[in-house]
Amino acid sequence: MAFRLRRILFGKPLRTEHAAHxxxxxxxxxxxxxxxxxxxxxxxxxxxLIQLADARVxxxxxxxxxxxxxxxxALILMVVISxxxxxxxxxxxxxxxxxxxxxxxxxxxxxxxxxxLVDYVLTVAVSxxxxxxxxxxxxxxxxxLETLEEHKVWLCIAMLLIITFLNLRGVRESGLWFAAPSxxxxxxxxxxxxxxxxxxxxxxxPVQAVAPPNPGxxxxxxxxxxxxxxxxSSGCSALTGIEAVSNGVQAFxxxxxxxxxxxxxxxGALLAVMFTGITYLSNHYGIVPxxxxxxxxxxxxxxxxVSQIARGTFGxxxxxxxxxxxxxxxxxxxxxxxxxxxxxxxxILAEDGFLPRQLANLGDRLAFxxxxxxxxxxxxxxxxxxxxETHALLPLYTVGVFIAFTLSQGGMVSRWWRQRQFGWxxxxxxxxxxxxxxxxxxxxxSKFWVTTPAATLFRIGTLPVQEGAWIALLLMSLLFLxxxxxxxxxxxxxxxxxxxxxxxxxxxKHTVIVLVPSRIHRGIVLALNYAxxxxxxxxxxxxxxxxxxxxxxRDAWAAHGGDTPxxxxxxxxxxxxxxxxxxxxxxxxxxxxxIITVIIPEFVPARWWQHFLHxxxxxxxxxxxxxxxxxxxxxxxxxxxx
Numbered sequence: 001m002a003f004r005l006r007r008i009l010f011g012k013p014l015r016t017e018h019a020a021h022x023x024x025x026x027x028x029x030x031x032x033x034x035x036x037x038x039x040x041x042x043x044x045x046x047x048x049l050i051q052l053a054d055a056r057v058x059x060x061x062x063x064x065x066x067x068x069x070x071x072x073x074a075l076i077l078m079v080v081i082s083x084x085x086x087x088x089x090x091x092x093x094x095x096x097x098x099x100x101x102x103x104x105x106x107x108x109x110x111x112x113x114x115x116x117l118v119d120y121v122l123t124v125a126v127s128x129x130x131x132x133x134x135x136x137x138x139x140x141x142x143x144x145l146e147t148l149e150e151h152k153v154w155l156c157i158a159m160l161l162i163i164t165f166l167n168l169r170g171v172r173e174s175g176l177w178f179a180a181p182s183x184x185x186x187x188x189x190x191x192x193x194x195x196x197x198x199x200x201x202x203x204x205x206p207v208q209a210v211a212p213p214n215p216g217x218x219x220x221x222x223x224x225x226x227x228x229x230x231x232x233s234s235g236c237s238a239l240t241g242i243e244a245v246s247n248g249v250q251a252f253x254x255x256x257x258x259x260x261x262x263x264x265x266x267x268g269a270l271l272a273v274m275f276t277g278i279t280y281l282s283n284h285y286g287i288v289p290x291x292x293x294x295x296x297x298x299x300x301x302x303x304x305x306v307s308q309i310a311r312g313t314f315g316x317x318x319x320x321x322x323x324x325x326x327x328x329x330x331x332x333x334x335x336x337x338x339x340x341x342x343x344x345x346x347x348i349l350a351e352d353g354f355l356p357r358q359l360a361n362l363g364d365r366l367a368f369x370x371x372x373x374x375x376x377x378x379x380x381x382x383x384x385x386x387x388x389e390t391h392a393l394l395p396l397y398t399v400g401v402f403i404a405f406t407l408s409q410g411g412m413v414s415r416w417w418r419q420r421q422f423g424w425x426x427x428x429x430x431x432x433x434x435x436x437x438x439x440x441x442x443x444x445x446s447k448f449w450v451t452t453p454a455a456t457l458f459r460i461g462t463l464p465v466q467e468g469a470w471i472a473l474l475l476m477s478l479l480f481l482x483x484x485x486x487x488x489x490x491x492x493x494x495x496x497x498x499x500x501x502x503x504x505x506x507x508x509k510h511t512v513i514v515l516v517p518s519r520i521h522r523g524i525v526l527a528l529n530y531a532x533x534x535x536x537x538x539x540x541x542x543x544x545x546x547x548x549x550x551x552x553x554r555d556a557w558a559a560h561g562g563d564t565p566x567x568x569x570x571x572x573x574x575x576x577x578x579x580x581x582x583x584x585x586x587x588x589x590x591x592x593x594x595i596i597t598v599i600i601p602e603f604v605p606a607r608w609w610q611h612f613l614h615x616x617x618x619x620x621x622x623x624x625x626x627x628x629x630x631x632x633x634x635x636x637x638x639x640x641x642x
Contacts (some may be wrong), residue, residue, distance in 0.1 A: 023253045026263050031182030032079050032174070033248060034267040036123055036241025036337035038182070039330045041189060041274040043130050044238035045069065045282055046305040050289050051231040061223055062283060065235075068228065069279035072235050074274045075435060079239060080268035082409050082432040083246045085425055086262050089415065091257040094246035094348050096408035103411035103418075113349055114479035116243070118344040118472055119400035123240060124335040124379035128156045128163075129329030129389065133304060135324070156383045159332055164376040168341040170365040174340075185330035187258070187272060188323050193277030196313040200284050210285050215459045233398065233443040238275050240401050241334065242267065243408070244341045273641065278309065285312045286619070335379070343371025353490040354483040393469035399472045402440035411431035510632070511587055511596035512538040515580075516566070517601075518549050520556040523638035527601035528564055534597060540566045541583065545574045550560040576617055577624050588630065595630050603638040 048065045083095075090098050098117060101109025132155045136148060148155070166174045245264045252259040287308045303311075310323040343359070347368050350360035363369035409432040416426040424534065512535040514527050518564045531538035540561065544550055550568055569579040587596055602618045605611055618635065627632050 017283065024251055025253055026259050027175070029252055029263050030266060031179045031333065032340050033245045033263060033337055034270070035178065035182050035243070035245060035330055035333040037239070037267055037271050038125065038131070038186065039127055039334035040238040040240055041271070042304070042306050042327050042331055044072075044235050044275060045279045046289055047234035047237055048231045049282065049287070049305060051227065052232050052325045053289050062288070064223060064228065065279055066283055068232050068235055069276055071232060072238055073276055075236070075439065076239055076242070076268060076272055078432050078435060079242055079405060080264060082412065082413060083242060083430065086246045086408060087249055087264065088257050088259045091249055091413065093247055093343055093344065095243050095345070096404040097345060097348065099221055099411035100407040103414040104407065108407055108411070110354065110480050110483045111476070112404050113345065113354070114146060114476040114483065115400035116247070116345055117342065119240065119404065119477050120338040120345070121375060121378045121382065122400070122472070123338045124160070124375060125382040125386070127331050127334035128159050128379070129383060132156050132159065132326045135328040151389055153384060157380060160335070160376060160380055160383065163332065163335050163339065164372060167336065167372050168363070168367060168369055169364065169383070170367050174336060178336055181326065181329035182333055185326040188326045189274050192310055192323055193274065193281065196284070196309065197277065199313065200281070206285055206521055207315035208311050208314040210308040211344060212286055217294055227444045233439065234441065236402070236439055237398050238271065239405070240398070241337050243401070243404055244337045247341045250342070250343050278306065280585070281309045281313070285309060315609070331568060339372055339375060342375045343368030344399040346371040346374070353487050354485060364566035390592070398443050399440070400476065402436050402443055403476070405436040406433055406440050409436060414471060509591065510535065510597055511591065512597045513597065514540045514564070514599045515537060515601070516540050516542045518542065518553055520553070520560050523601045523603045523636070525560060526638055527599050527636040528561065531599050532564065540564050541580070542566065542568045543571050543576050543579050544568050545571055576621065580621070581624070584628070584631070595632055597632040597634060599634045599636055601636050601638070603640055605641045606640050
């Protein structure tokens with residue numbers, strides 16, 4: 001029944017040779033690998049405006065966000081060109097990890113891998129949290145649904161489970177599910193920008209007022225270089241997800257490198273147009289993220305910037321709700337990019353011996369199931385810890401993105417330098433490494449630990465977190481140490497297992513022990529017969545809790561035990577483990593070169609619930625003896641009929 005249910009839920013298993021048919025064409029790969037980057041359009045502009053709003057900058061100075069966005073777009077184009085080179089130089093995939101490891105050394109590669117894994121986990125958490133926030137922004141127009149806000153975390157967990165389930169059905173099938181919503185977002189967002197810019201060019205007023213009332217009252221903050229850098233680093237969240245294409249080159253159809261490069265170029269063009277368009281319209285409409293400025297008030301207290309733009313452009317009409325639905329969906333689908341990238345990167349690290357080898361295993365649907373489940377678990381922990389708050393999560397994962405960017409560009413510079421290729425490739429990667437390195441310093445310094453009163457305070461349990469980029473750096477450091485520890489274990493394992501001692505083919509000397517309860521039944525007789533087949537000197541051991549029952553057991557043993565001797569160990573404290581361990585210690589001292597085989601007779605009930613009606617001492621004994629040296633455990637099972 002369990003196997004039938006699994007097949008119904010996840011589909012029938014796919015043969016290994018079917019893997020080529022599961023690869024992605026460009027139209028199908030775009031929604032999988034580009035949804036993360038494209039979804040940042042929904043919150044990158046808002047992240048810039050929030051920094052200005054938190055500093056209580058007067059509304060008329062918010063126009064600086066246009067220039068900030070242009071600088072970010074230039075950075076996007078530089079990163080796209082650099083990763084285009086990486087795709088062609090390393091068509092096997094792996095992205096920043098492979099580039100940094102091969103050109104800058106193992107330590108640099110592991111740092112890049114740690115930053116990418118943390119980024120993937122946080123991308124899932126941020127995307128789902130922002131998707132739920134976008135959906136709630138639209139649903140707030142219906143007063144009867146206002147109570148959904150109280151269940152935001154549970155809504156996030158439900159969305160996470162749905163995305164996890166679809167990815168367990170296979171990469172190609174998840175792409176088919178997510179293609180339509182992704183293209184709906186692309187066309188609806190381009191339509192919103194085109195219609196909004198057109199209305200702006202014609203001098204038309206917003207359909208609905210979205211600017212806050214009296215925006216300048218009580219706001220005396222000014223623009224400083226530090227504030228501009230903080231706003232720029234917040235807006236750089238628009239670059240997240242660009243590296244996913246280079247990490248998953250092998251997921252594309254042949255020619256893999258060409259198809260991946262085309263997908264990357266399309267992604268870069270769409271991202272640049274959408275980001276600049278949303279930023280322009282937010283300035284044109286005078287939008288302020290009012291939830292961070294209590295003095296503003298108004299009906300848009302918790303409304304997202306994209307929702308305000310759509311309401312100002314179309315009003316509360318059908319296009320508005322289509323845009324909100326598409327935005328919510330693309331934000332949820334952005335998590336799917338991580339579900340495509342995290343398991344693949346984890347599998348490469350597992351094959352190299354830096355993560356558990358189970359993460360390199362393909363499931364029966366040709367997906368890395370173990371990596372998918374690990375990612376879902378970690379993202380769920382972040383969602384619960386931060387209460388599903390997008391802006392509490394955003395500062396954490398921008399740092400990881402730019403660590404990977406900087407190391408990958410630095411690795412390419414080293415590659416071209418070693419190969420004596422001093423042309424345009426070296427120049428582009430050198431410029432890209434320099435710019436992303438500068439941004440990394442800005443992001444890390446401006447978001448590491450903020451003590452300004454305007455900073456929003458979040459908590460993880462009782463731990464205060466202000467911006468909190470230090471949390472991401474701490475997680476990366478722990479991951480790096482874990483990589484090294486796992487790799488060291490595998491090295492020791494391989495070294496020890498490779499040594500075959502002299503005289504390895506000598507015959508075994510072993511003692512066979514059968515554990516028997518206070519009552520002799522068919523299962524015990526079956527176990528005794530098995531023990532005698534292993535050794536004619538097998539010994540039965542009973543641990544006695546009640547001396548008054550010993551004679552009854554001896555009488556039954558005389559009738560059914562045959563010539564196998566019975567040893568009764570007294571247990572005045574009514575415990576199985578203590579007397580058994582003392583006896584095993586004594587047996588090992590007598591015959592130090594023996595292998596002791598402990599046979600545990602067990603019966604298996606016909607129904608699962610009947611297990612709860614019987615003693616589970618066999619599980620406890622196996623758990624205790626599992627780590628004992630020179631002990632072999634054998635379970636002889638007797639199956640009960642209905």
